[in-house]
Amino acid sequence: MSYPRFFRLLLVASFPILRARNVATFALACVAIAFSAAAINGQIAHGNGVDPAVLFQQGTAALQSRDFKTAEERFRQVIRLDPKSSAAHTNLGVTYIRQKRWNDAVKELKTAHLLSPSQSGILLNIGLAYYRQNDFNAAIEPFAQVLAETPASLQARYLLGLCYFFTGQYKSTVETLEPLWQSESTNLNYLYVLSIAASKSSNALLQKQAFDQMLIVGKDAPAFHLYVGKAWLAEDETAKALSEFKAARDAQSSLPMVHYFLGRAYLQQHDYSMAEKEFSKDIELEADLAYDYEDLGIVHTQLAEPAEAEQDFLAAVSRDPRLANSYFNLAKLYRTSSRFTEALAAVDHAAALAPNSASVHYLRAQVLTRLGRKQQATDEFKRAGVLLKQFNDQIQNDPSGSLAADAQNAAEQ
Numbered sequence: 001m002s003y004p005r006f007f008r009l010l011l012v013a014s015f016p017i018l019r020a021r022n023v024a025t026f027a028l029a030c031v032a033i034a035f036s037a038a039a040i041n042g043q044i045a046h047g048n049g050v051d052p053a054v055l056f057q058q059g060t061a062a063l064q065s066r067d068f069k070t071a072e073e074r075f076r077q078v079i080r081l082d083p084k085s086s087a088a089h090t091n092l093g094v095t096y097i098r099q100k101r102w103n104d105a106v107k108e109l110k111t112a113h114l115l116s117p118s119q120s121g122i123l124l125n126i127g128l129a130y131y132r133q134n135d136f137n138a139a140i141e142p143f144a145q146v147l148a149e150t151p152a153s154l155q156a157r158y159l160l161g162l163c164y165f166f167t168g169q170y171k172s173t174v175e176t177l178e179p180l181w182q183s184e185s186t187n188l189n190y191l192y193v194l195s196i197a198a199s200k201s202s203n204a205l206l207q208k209q210a211f212d213q214m215l216i217v218g219k220d221a222p223a224f225h226l227y228v229g230k231a232w233l234a235e236d237e238t239a240k241a242l243s244e245f246k247a248a249r250d251a252q253s254s255l256p257m258v259h260y261f262l263g264r265a266y267l268q269q270h271d272y273s274m275a276e277k278e279f280s281k282d283i284e285l286e287a288d289l290a291y292d293y294e295d296l297g298i299v300h301t302q303l304a305e306p307a308e309a310e311q312d313f314l315a316a317v318s319r320d321p322r323l324a325n326s327y328f329n330l331a332k333l334y335r336t337s338s339r340f341t342e343a344l345a346a347v348d349h350a351a352a353l354a355p356n357s358a359s360v361h362y363l364r365a366q367v368l369t370r371l372g373r374k375q376q377a378t379d380e381f382k383r384a385g386v387l388l389k390q391f392n393d394q395i396q397n398d399p400s401g402s403l404a405a406d407a408q409n410a411a412e413q
Contacts, residue, residue, distance in 0.1 A: 052081050056088060063095055071095045086115035090122055097129050100288065105129045120146050124156060134320060136163040147176075154183065158190075165193050173197035174206065185213055188223050222252040226261060233265055241265045254285060260292055272299050290320035297329055306333050317349075324353035328360055335367055343367045358387040 059074030072095050078088035093108035106129050113122045123142045130139035143160035146153055161177035164170075174197045177190065184190040195210035218224030229244030245262045248255055263278035276299050279292045286292075297312030310333050316326040327350035334343035347364045354360050365380030 050077070050081065052078050052085075055081075056091075059088075059091060059095075063091060063098075066098070068095050068099050084115055086112045086119065086122070089115065090119075090125065093125060093129070097125070097132065100132075102129055102133045120150050120153070123149075124153070127156070127159065131159055131163065134166075134322075136166040139163045140167070154180065158184070162193065165197055170197040170200035174201055174203060178206065186217050188214060188217055188221060188227070191217065192227065220247075220251070222248040222255050222258070225251070226255065226258060229261060229265070233261070233268065236268070238265050238268050242269075256286065257282070259285065260289065260295075263292075263295060267295060267299060270302070272303055275299050288319050290316045290323055290326075293319065294323055294326045294329075297326065301329065301333070306337065309333060321349075322353055324350045324357070324360070327353065328357075328363065331363055331367065335363070335370070338370075340367055340370045344371065356387055358384045358391060361387060 055074045055077045059071045062070035062074060072092065075088045075092040078085055089108045089112035093105045093112060096105035096108060106126060109122055109126045109129060116122060123146045127139045127142035140163045143156050143163060146156040147160055157176055157180060161173050164173040164176055177194050191210050191214040195207055195214060198207035198210060225244045225248035229241045232241035232244060242265045245258060245265055249258045249262065259278045259282035263275045266275035266278060276296065279296045283292050293312045293316035297309045297316065300309035300312055313326040313330045316323050327346045331343045331347035331350060334346060344367050347360060347367055350360045351364060361380050361384040365377045365384060368377035368380060
């Protein structure tokens with residue numbers, strides 16, 4: 001294929017592969033804080049013969065061996081002896097991160113930061129807690145503060161740049177990530193993000209530099225096959241996409257997202273049996289990827305298996321409560337089975353997440369009608385009509401087709 005067409009294909013493709021699951025070169029390991037026994041004992045008075053330093057060391061050892069129950073117990077014991085122990089609050093927060101108890105983690109880490117505001121590692125952990133749950137907007141502030149206080153922190157810079165990218169702040173993405181060129185120019189994910197951000201911020205020189213380097217580095221790398229396959233998938237060239245995804249899988253069967261994208265390609269071909277198989281394989285590799293469950297829900301809907309589909313969509317929103325499509329599909333399932341109160345609750349979630357979706361408001365109007373709330377239903381039908389007209393007008397005034405591509409990509413996410 002020609003160079004310009006290939007470049008355009010990659011630029012319009014939407015890549016869930018670039019989510020928090022596997023983008024960072026730098027390990028997403030949270031930083032546990034180690035203190036000497038003297039330091040701990042200097043902070044905490046002994047009580048009832050209990051040595052807080054020993055408790056802290058036991059908690060740290062348990063954390064390292066992934067015995068999270070013991071780690072939590074020991075750090076909480078230290079905190080009971082001294083609620084102002086920032087080290088114990090920090091390591092308790094890290095314990096919660098590793099259990100994916102995000103709210104508990106952020107609470108403990110913020111307490112630790114108030115107690116030790118000069119510890120940049122605590123802020124980095126706060127950012128990681130938000131990042132690991134794909135709350136990129138919330139992660140920006142702590143990462144930015146770490147970078148301001150520690151300009152040499154490559155991890156904070158890299159993750160901050162990715163957060164800017166995921167929130168559509170492309171100029172800030174370029175400004176943050178470009179200084180990492182020397183260390184990251186052999187990293188395909190870095191080059192892809194940088195090339196897209198440069199393109200979106202009209203930096204043609206950097207765009208070409210990053211993409212040329214991406215072609216050099218990619219060659220036959222499994223991740224590069226994944227990128228090319230997703231580009232073909234965005235063009236509805238499903239057979240070509242499958243060929244690339246299979247090449248990626250054959251080279252590295254444990255490559256993050258490879259089975260997910262194979263599932264997406266089979267789903268696009270309406271091969272529901274193979275799609276279900278691939279999504280299930282991806283879940284074996286990463287049980288918390290919400291997109292697998294969302295797409296499994298679509299598969300089971302198409303197979304007329306509503307009970308299974310409902311469980312899939314519920315599993316998806318339990319892992320990522322910002323998936324408007326899953327709430328929307330749940331609402332449709334509930335409407336079809338005449339569970340209108342549940343349908344309204346689900347579509348209200350979808351409307352909160354996608355307030356400008358004509359389809360969401362139209363479904364909400366249908367549900368309100370069935371609940372006998374006629375005036376509200378009429379208002380929703382009108383709202384859906386206005387939104388649909390606005391969208392069609394935008395499409396007609398977008399000769400490049402980029403708005404339609406963006407809408408498709410948003411729907412995929």
